[in-house]
Amino acid sequence: MVSVALLSTPWPLFNRPSIQLGALKAFLRREVRGIFVDAHHVYLGIAGTLGYDLYNRISVRTWLSEAVYGALLYPERQDIISRLWHKRPSRPRKPGFDEICRVVREASKAFIAGRDWKAYQLVGFSVCFGQLTSALYFARKIRERAPSLKIVFGGSSCAGDLGRSFLRAFPDIDFIISGEGEEPLAHLARWVASPGASDLPAPMAGLFFSGDDGSIPSEKSSQVPGLDDLPLPDYEDYFRQLDSLAPRKHFFPEIPVEISRGCWWRKPSPLYHHRGCAFCNLNLQWKGYRAKSRKRIISELKTFAERYRVLSVSFMDNLLPMDQSVTLFQGIAQLGKDLRLFGEIRGTASLAELAAMGSAGMAEVQVGIEALSTGLLRKINKGTTVIENLEMMRNCEASDMPTLLANLITQFPGSDEKDVEETLINLAFARPFRPLKVVPFWLGYGSPVWNAPARFGIKKVYNHPLYSRLFPPQVMGTLLLMIQDYRGSLKAQDRLWQPVKKAVKAWEKAYSGLHRGAKSRPILSYSDGGDFLIISERRYASEDMNHRLKGSSREIYLFCEHARSTAEIVGRFGGLGEEKVLPFLNMMVEKKLMFREGERYLSLAVPLRGYMRRRA
């Protein structure tokens, strides 16, 4: 019999169970005979004590998250860390940092004191974004109470050389799992469980320990071959913990569901020697791309909804699979449950795919828009163009489509005046749609930019200097960390992108101003009269405008709901000829009712009654 504790420490989103803990617990219970596994969602308890609103405000900011447990881990650095906290504009103003640390310290101590740690042989920490200092704090406190148990760290923050550096810097960690956790954790549990176990487990790809001979390269990992072979994640511990909270702290959680691991967007960059998006390091943990079958996903959703009595589901994939997504979402819709779904998609998803998602209950999609300059999209190897991005933004504006959430990356190394100029021009066409969130580029360990910085004009890369406020110098000397910083035109980039930041602020103001009120209409919409079309344009701080298109003008406008080349348009409306079509298209672009990129045209208004209702 072996007892294993799995911990997820603050600061993941409190309103959903940890998919890492759920998946690992289920796998261990299936694979290791006689095992007992406790999954401790430490973050839920801390959130309950701190108050959900305050917890949330800290948890969405990495430096705030790391600062709190940094101060608990190194109390002698409280003043330095407090200064870091006070320089973050997003920090909560009340209560103060010292008070937050006091409350979190007391709640954390109570959690530690409430368990018999000597009853476990192995304690595993899932360490993802913002969880490093909290995991280290709990590892140290658990180690003090049970010096002989084995402590293992895994998760995205421990991948490759990051994990190896933790082994050097933090003596409380016995093992690191780099990459997927299932197989190496089961290997460790079997080793711990075997009577008269050797001092160290047999070597395995993806498992590092301080006494290993380094013969297994950091980039190797052990993966299960197919995701359908995995057992259903076990979220019982989270729901039991939630039930044990005072009734006023109860809420309806979201269920995390994983359809795939890795990312299928692996197209080589036309400019540099890498695959996928240049800024992205989300797939450090996975080698290749694997997805569950449609049948498995639908049955998982059905089981979760019925077992836990919840309808909100977050797909945890870095990118939802797109092949067969129409049939997948049609199958989900056929479950007949009013699910509320969230997922991440590329900007190339078609209207049919979006419509299938919408009818299955996809309420929000995080879309990889990233830029409104085709030159910049090429530099980051997004594989999209502005006209495709605008088409996606417009489609999501319709009443029956998922709401779009998306970023606009500024200050990407190597971006120039031309990219900014193009962005500003195109922003004027994007104004009817939900504003993008400005996100300044940050350098992530393992991203293509980090791997080949010189190609992007970067001179030197190093750990982000804010880490040196958290960790003492002797620890910093050996650490390699997730958030990196660099030398190379940072200030120039910041100056360059100021006009875009200003334009996005104005866009946000106009958009929210026009969407005040419960039943606000899209800013740019059309109503179809059969042989004529009325386009309604709502304008901020100005009179609204209407435009009527008749006959072939109407038909061309509807034809260009999907971006069309001049040749396609002329081919379709051959009777008119280019000399008649082009002046119409140019006039529509002039009025910002259509967008042109090169030879392609896109209509910007959405059907007032929604795409699905229009087609019904």
Ligand code: SF4
């Ligand atoms: S940003 Fe998204 S699409 Fe691009 S490589 Fe990362 S996961 Fe894939």
